[in-house]
Amino acid sequence: MASMVGRAGALLFSAVFAIGFGLGGYWAGLRPLAQTLQAAWQVRSWVALPAQVLQADLRQRRGSEGGITYALQARYRYEFGGARYEGTQVGLDAQGGADNLGDWQQQWHRRLQEAQSRNQAITVWVDPAQPSRSLIDPHIRWPLLMVRLPFAFVFTGVGLVAAWAFVWVLLGRGGAAAAQQSPEDGASQGPGLVASARSSLQGTAATAWFFALFWCGIAFPMAGALWPDRGASGWAKAFMGVFVVVGLMLLCFAAAQTRKVWRYRGSAFTALPHRPLAGRVVAVTLRLPGRAAGQDGAQALCLRLAQYRVDESSSGSPERLVEVVAASTSLQPTPDGGLHLSARFELPEDAPTHGAQRSGERVDWRVELQRPGGTLELSYDLQVQAAPSAPSALAVSAPDRFDRRAAWGQELPVALPDKAPAGDDHSAALWPQGVQVHEAPDAWQLHFAQTGWRWAAGVALVLLGLEWVLQGRVGAQGLVLPRSPGGLGVMAVLVAFALHAATRRWTLSVNDDGVRVQRSSWWWSSVQSIPGEASQALVHKLLYSTGSGSSEQRYHALYARHARGGPVRLTPGLRGADAADAVGRAIAQAWQDRRGRFAPGALRHTAGDHTRPAWGWLVVAALLAAALWAPRGALEVGGSRMGAVPARAWAPADAQLLDAQNTGDASALEQALRAGANPNLLADNGSSVLMLASHRGQMAHVELLLQAGATPDLRQTQKDSERGDTALLRAFYGGHLPVAQRLVQAGASLQVRNRWDWGPVHMAAQSGCVPCLQWLAEQGQALDEPAPASWGETPAMLAAAKGRVEALQWMQARGVDLARRDRQGQSAQDWARQRGQTEAERWLAEHGGAQR
Numbered sequence: 001m002a003s004m005v006g007r008a009g010a011l012l013f014s015a016v017f018a019i020g021f022g023l024g025g026y027w028a029g030l031r032p033l034a035q036t037l038q039a040a041w042q043v044r045s046w047v048a049l050p051a052q053v054l055q056a057d058l059r060q061r062r063g064s065e066g067g068i069t070y071a072l073q074a075r076y077r078y079e080f081g082g083a084r085y086e087g088t089q090v091g092l093d094a095q096g097g098a099d100n101l102g103d104w105q106q107q108w109h110r111r112l113q114e115a116q117s118r119n120q121a122i123t124v125w126v127d128p129a130q131p132s133r134s135l136i137d138p139h140i141r142w143p144l145l146m147v148r149l150p151f152a153f154v155f156t157g158v159g160l161v162a163a164w165a166f167v168w169v170l171l172g173r174g175g176a177a178a179a180q181q182s183p184e185d186g187a188s189q190g191p192g193l194v195a196s197a198r199s200s201l202q203g204t205a206a207t208a209w210f211f212a213l214f215w216c217g218i219a220f221p222m223a224g225a226l227w228p229d230r231g232a233s234g235w236a237k238a239f240m241g242v243f244v245v246v247g248l249m250l251l252c253f254a255a256a257q258t259r260k261v262w263r264y265r266g267s268a269f270t271a272l273p274h275r276p277l278a279g280r281v282v283a284v285t286l287r288l289p290g291r292a293a294g295q296d297g298a299q300a301l302c303l304r305l306a307q308y309r310v311d312e313s314s315s316g317s318p319e320r321l322v323e324v325v326a327a328s329t330s331l332q333p334t335p336d337g338g339l340h341l342s343a344r345f346e347l348p349e350d351a352p353t354h355g356a357q358r359s360g361e362r363v364d365w366r367v368e369l370q371r372p373g374g375t376l377e378l379s380y381d382l383q384v385q386a387a388p389s390a391p392s393a394l395a396v397s398a399p400d401r402f403d404r405r406a407a408w409g410q411e412l413p414v415a416l417p418d419k420a421p422a423g424d425d426h427s428a429a430l431w432p433q434g435v436q437v438h439e440a441p442d443a444w445q446l447h448f449a450q451t452g453w454r455w456a457a458g459v460a461l462v463l464l465g466l467e468w469v470l471q472g473r474v475g476a477q478g479l480v481l482p483r484s485p486g487g488l489g490v491m492a493v494l495v496a497f498a499l500h501a502a503t504r505r506w507t508l509s510v511n512d513d514g515v516r517v518q519r520s521s522w523w524w525s526s527v528q529s530i531p532g533e534a535s536q537a538l539v540h541k542l543l544y545s546t547g548s549g550s551s552e553q554r555y556h557a558l559y560a561r562h563a564r565g566g567p568v569r570l571t572p573g574l575r576g577a578d579a580a581d582a583v584g585r586a587i588a589q590a591w592q593d594r595r596g597r598f599a600p601g602a603l604r605h606t607a608g609d610h611t612r613p614a615w616g617w618l619v620v621a622a623l624l625a626a627a628l629w630a631p632r633g634a635l636e637v638g639g640s641r642m643g644a645v646p647a648r649a650w651a652p653a654d655a656q657l658l659d660a661q662n663t664g665d666a667s668a669l670e671q672a673l674r675a676g677a678n679p680n681l682l683a684d685n686g687s688s689v690l691m692l693a694s695h696r697g698q699m700a701h702v703e704l705l706l707q708a709g710a711t712p713d714l715r716q717t718q719k720d721s722e723r724g725d726t727a728l729l730r731a732f733y734g735g736h737l738p739v740a741q742r743l744v745q746a747g748a749s750l751q752v753r754n755r756w757d758w759g760p761v762h763m764a765a766q767s768g769c770v771p772c773l774q775w776l777a778e779q780g781q782a783l784d785e786p787a788p789a790s791w792g793e794t795p796a797m798l799a800a801a802k803g804r805v806e807a808l809q810w811m812q813a814r815g816v817d818l819a820r821r822d823r824q825g826q827s828a829q830d831w832a833r834q835r836g837q838t839e840a841e842r843w844l845a846e847h848g849g850a851q852r
Contacts, residue, residue, distance in 0.1 A: 007169060014166040022159025029151025032093065036145065039092040043125055043138045050121040051078035051134075054086070056112035058105060058780030061098050068782055070105040071098035074112055078124055080131040087124060087134035091141060101143040101225060103751055108137065109780060110744070146225035154217035161210070199267060200366075200379040205258040212250035219243035260377070263291045269367070269380045278351035278387040283344045284367050286380075290337035298339060300372045302329040305345040305382065309361040309402060319364070320552050322402040323348070341369070350401070353386045359403035407542050407554075412577065414538040414558070414584030417592075432579035437586075444590040446583070448506040448572050457501035464494045496523065499616065506572055510535070510590040515560070517570055522616030527609050528568050534560045535591040540580035543573045556580035558587070653677035661689050666700040679708040686716050687730075694727040694743065697736035702727075702743070712748035724755040732760045735767030737775060750779055757787035758798075765795035765811075768804030773811070783816050792823040793831070800828040800844060803837035812847060 055075040060068055073096075077086050090096060090108055099105070115122050127133040223240045266289040276282035286303065305325040311318050325345045332340045352358050354365045365384040369377045431437060434449035504521040515535050519526045543557040555573030558580055562568050570587070574580045650658070657677035660668035673679060681689050690710045693701035706712070716725045725733070728748040731740040740760070744750060753759050761781050764772035773795075777783060786792040796818050799807040808828070812818060821827050826834075832841040 010169045011166060014162045014169065017162035018159050018166055020159070021155045021162065025151050025153075025155030025157075025159055028155070029148045029153070030156055032095075033145065033148045033152045035094065036092050036140065036148075039094070039135075040138070040140050042127070043092070043135065046125040046127050046138070048123050049078050049080060049126050051076040051087070051124040051136075052119075053112050053116040053122060056109055056116055058109040059098070060780055060782060068785075069098040069100045070109075070780060071096065072105045072109050074108075074136070076112075076122065076124060076136070078126065078134065080126050080128075083131070085126075085132055085134065087132075089133075089135040091135065091137045092139075093141075093144075099144065101141070101147065103749060104141055106750060106780060112136075113778070143225040143228065146221040149221035150218045154214055157213070157217070198381070199264065199269070201257075201261050201264060205254065205261040208250070208254035208257045212247065212254040215243075215250055216247040219247045263295065264288065264378055265291075267292065267378070271367070271382060275383045275385050276347060277385050278347050279349040281344055281346050282382070282384075283342065284382070285340065285342045286367075286369060287334065288339040288341070293333070293337060293339035297371060299331060301331070301339075301341065301377070302370055302372075303327070303341055303343040304368050304370060305347075306366050306368055307351070307402075308364040308366065309358070309404075310364055311361050313360065320404075347384060349387065351384055351386065352400075354382060354384045356386070359400045359405060409541075411539040411541045411559070412581075414540060414581055414588065416536060417585040417589040431586075432574055432576075432583065435574075435583060442511065444510040444594060446508040446571075446587075448508070450501075450504045450506060450572070453501040453504045457498045460494050460498040460501065464491065464498070467491075499523065503616075508570055508587070510587060510594050512594045515570070515587065515591065517568065520614060522619075523614055524612075525614045526611045528562070529609055530560045530562055530568050530570075532591045532595055534562075535588050537561065538570070538584040538588060540574075540577065540584060558584050651677075654681050657681055657689060658683060661692055661698075661701065664696075664698065664701075666698070666704065669701055670704050673704060673708045679705050679710040680714055687725075688714050688716075688727065690714070690727045691716065691725065691730045694731040694736065694739050695734045697731070697734055697739055699736075699739055699742065702739050706742070706746045712743050712746045713752060716754075723758065726752050726754075728752060728760065729754060729758070729763050732763035732769070732772055732776075733767055735764070735769035735772060737769060737772045740772065741775070750776070750781060753789075755789060757789040759785065761785065761795045762787065762793075762798055765799035765804065765807050766802045768799065768802065768807045770806055770810045773807060777814065783811060783814060784820065786822070791826075794820055794822070794828075796820070797822060797826070797828045797831040800832035800837060800840045801835040803832070803835075803840045805840050805843050808840065808843065809847075818844060818847070 053074065053076050055073070057073045059071045059073060061071065072090055073088070074090050075086060075088050077084060079085070088096075091104075112122065114120070122136065124134050124136050125138050219240070223244050226240050227237055268287040270285045272283045282305075284303065284305075288298075288301075292298065305327070306321055307323040307325075308319045309322050311320075325347065327343045327345045329341055329343045332342075334340050351365075352363045354363060356363050365382040366379040367382050368379040371377065434451060436447040436449075438445045438447065500521045500523045503523075505519070507518045509516045509518070510532075512532075514529050514532045516527060516529045538558055538560050540556045540558050543555050545552055545554045547553050553575065554577070555575055556577050556579070557573055558570040559567045560570055571580070571583060574583060653672050653675040654677050656675065657669060657672035658681070660666075660672055679689070683689070683692065687695075688710070690702065690705045690712070691714075693705060710727075712728065713726050716723065723729075726748065728740055728743045728750075729752060731743060750760055759781070761773065761776050761783055762785075764776060773783070784794050784796065786794055794816075796808060796811050796816055799811070808818065818828050827844075829841055829844040832838075832844060
């Protein structure tokens, strides 16, 4: 009955995957991919004809998570063979769905609108065999193609594998049929087990290839779609590169695993008896094929019997090696060029049954084939049976030698050292790694390395540095602090933690009047003392462990009793119980040596026990005082000054270019460009000359700079306004529509956002330029897009903060929700009130912008 239920569940599971992934891969990937490639091949024989644009609309669709996709809808007319036709297809995709991959939709929308407004003809491609078929762009959209590849191959592949599994289980060739074979069936073939022995390599190559291809099938196309996108951030591209590197590593692992499976294919394992009993001897043999026998180091291969404990309650079922039964391995060549290995293992008396549960873990007995260095090649399960001499109830209640849970609460006493000979030098002892000894006239000290804390400090500094670089906070002009209190808090916590972890010290001192433990850093200081006699009764217990399974490493700490009876931890985690025991004996011996050196009447400085802030907080207080009470302009974080900045040396042509821009002299600016001035020159405030000209609406300057090669989308690298603007954003901020249109014509992207996620509509709303807003709406720009990198403000909130009533009136006529709130719960009316814009606040209160 149980096998029937399991088989039905396997059939249902595989059927759901086969249908879901198979149909999804076909409809979302394979079918549109084939149609696109077929259309790209057919359009090669089509003819190019002029056409008149009748309509060009860019529809926006906002997703459930706030993302916006664009769908271009066009209509055009052309003539072929004396007859008129109308077409609607723009690209190779006949369906023309919505997406936000790059700016393909926006670019064609702008081109078609310009052609329609100027009554200019465009070129379309027409099928001469069927003139009603036409399209505008015959090129493949590679980012869209890359996104469809995972659906076409990965999803379809998963569906096919699931369908194969469904058929396999349906025909009764799965695990249920194999499970029906009794152990005696294998034993009837001979004294050992041959046919039913399952190698650990079985199925590993197929699994590795499946996972590697699944990973690469998703990561590689996504990287191919993201990397060519100029609008994508460098951080996103680097993050996707990590997935690509992981995919390459998975492919290499799959290839290596395939080679290992091929090498050991055909190996035969036998055990006599098949189910050995605890306390008895089992003889095992392993016959390797010629491929395995011919590898380097084959004559040094050996067999071993190992007991593992598998924690099935944890993710991934981590395992740990708890016992190894060693025996000599005999190697003999076979007539067909192979190798015959044999060994006899004596099982422990308390060996548990293979597959049984002991101490919350599953027991696994395995015969392993290893290289001399301990590298595992393959393994076979051995069906060990517990000794039947004791009743099962007693066997279950018997203590388990490998119960790791018992070690966590166990306190192990440190054995007192023997009397050290005279002249014994503690510094000559072999100390555990990370422990240094120093003997001074007044104390014997142990210094413990804080490696983990140093690594933690490095990670915190790396995270802080990445945030500064990616957000452009560091420049020649200073440091740009976050605007939000949360961002400032995170930065302060990272800096404080890095300083604490980098300066943390742990020192144990044995004086003639007791033992003292001092843990200190720039931020905190803690001192605890215990009587000297307490060092003669030290204990150590498990503090923490790293890794899992066979790679688990345990760390023990020493403890003593305080004069008031409470436990005091003397050391950080020491690697292994032996290391903790050795340090404990050294401390006890040091006290026996020190207590005889007490000099009556000697003046000594003794620090009492305490836990308090350290002197590093005084530095913080001084910096805060300097920031709050320093003269205005002496410290401008993120501004044009941060202390004394050396004067910048300009090339003559560059200096002439800046002077011409500042004075508004177009002819002088042209002369400077002809003299070799850099058209992308950055002023001291971080703005390029093109940004300055765009902000002021100097069309002549903009035209000259663009003709000289100025980059339209260059970002503000030094950020005098802490925003990271481009020339296009500065043009809209100044309310100069002709300049903005010229920049877009030169290649500036309307999808640009600054560090605060302000886009063109946010900037135009602040300038109150209604024609700018009207033009942006015609280009498909969202009028109520929030700025998630800031406070979630919308263009209407920024217009209210600037008192732009005309812009608010235009937005209300376009259906913009003026009562929408930001993440702080503030509406546009609140923004107007907080900035002192009484007229805008009054208008919003009367026309739907009031708080709700």
